Amino acid sequence: MLPSLWFFLDDFSEVGEKTIKNFVNVVLSPLNNWANDFICFKVAAYPNRVYYGDIDVGKIDIVDLDFYNLYSRYDKSTMESLSVDFTKRLLQQRISGFCRKDFSEYFDISSTSIDEYCDLIFKTSMNVPRIVGYILYYCHQTHTSLGRKNTRQAIEVAAENYYEKVVSKFFDIATHSLMSFSEKVSELQQKELLDLVVSKLKSVKRQISSGEFSGLIYNKERTNPYCSHFHFQPNLEHFLRTLELNFFVTKYNEMVNKKGVKVSIYGLNYGLSKSQNLRWGRPRRNAV
Known part of the structure; x- marks a missing residue:
């Protein structure tokens, strides 16, 4: 029995x-x-x-397998280190188990360390194994299959290809699109919302580069500032659910702003940021 x-x-x-x-x-x-x-x-x-x-x-x-829900109980630094460690274990165990080779067989570690590669792959995938697979698939097309080792640039190009060939297809009329339950906003309105976010981030980039935003934190990166993250009021987050579900944006953190108001921090898809010439990441607090 x-x-x-x-x-x-x-x-x-x-x-x-x-x-x-x-x-x-x-x-x-x-x-x-x-x-x-x-x-x-x-x-x-x-x-x-x-x-x-x-x-x-x-x-x-x-x-929970979602990056934010899985690690949000930790501080931001610990959350990121745990996420990168997950990426590193995922890659090394798969390469060892299925290929019987080392990480260095497929990645050029002469100028970029294994940890730096894992950090970049985490940023491009937000620890979604399926997206990691897409990134490595596009890297295989441009490098591995040609006997070339993967580089930082190869991964960044792969992230942009993944966005353009997979993620952005959400807005194609012929594509079956996943909508969050009880979604009241159409695909067209979702596109308008995403375009509005990107436009705002481009405006912030111009304001940092021109010196209109004069904070010391921007001084080190004036010519190429980080402009991939934005904050959203928690009571309005439901408007982003479908964009998050389809990997256009990812919830990254929650914090209290200067006015003492709780806000949710989101990051753009890495490939989307690259395609819009928006540097992905955040400045370090000690940047002067």
Whole structure:
């Protein structure tokens, strides 16, 4: 007799909202509630595209894989170091396990260290394994398949290719686009919102470069300032959910601004930043 029966459902959120709700109500919820642990489910779903139906959320294990939700309980420095460590372990274990080779076989470490590569791949992927795969796929096309080792520039070009060939297709009419549940904003309005954010960041870049923003923190990087992150009021975050779901933006942190008001910090997709000539990252506090 079987002690238990397990079902693994991947990419569960990629079907339509009505289909998800029907499946949960008719199959998933009854079996989960009645089977007394004999029937077990492991379901992978996107944030903001989750429906529980009659499932008691307090009696199931919810494991966050999203960068912010996974590490937000730590301070920013620890959060970033843990994220880069995840990227490093992911790459080294896959290269060792599947290729039986070292990291240096595929990456030029003469001028860029392994840690620097992992930091860059974290920034381009926000620790989403699927995006890491896309980045390495485009690197394979331009470098690995030609017998060339990957460089920082190769990864940055791959990030831009990923944005242009995959992420930006969300706005194509013929593309099946993932929307967060209860989304009231159309794809066209999402595009207008994204364009507004990019336009504002370009304006900030001009103001830093011209000296209109005179803070000491900008002095070291006047000619090429960091302009990829922005803050949003928490009560308005629902407007960004679909853009975040489709990797145009990523929630990076929460903080209190100079006025004592809580704000949420978001970062643009790395490839989008590159395509718009916006330097990705943030200045160091001791930059003078």
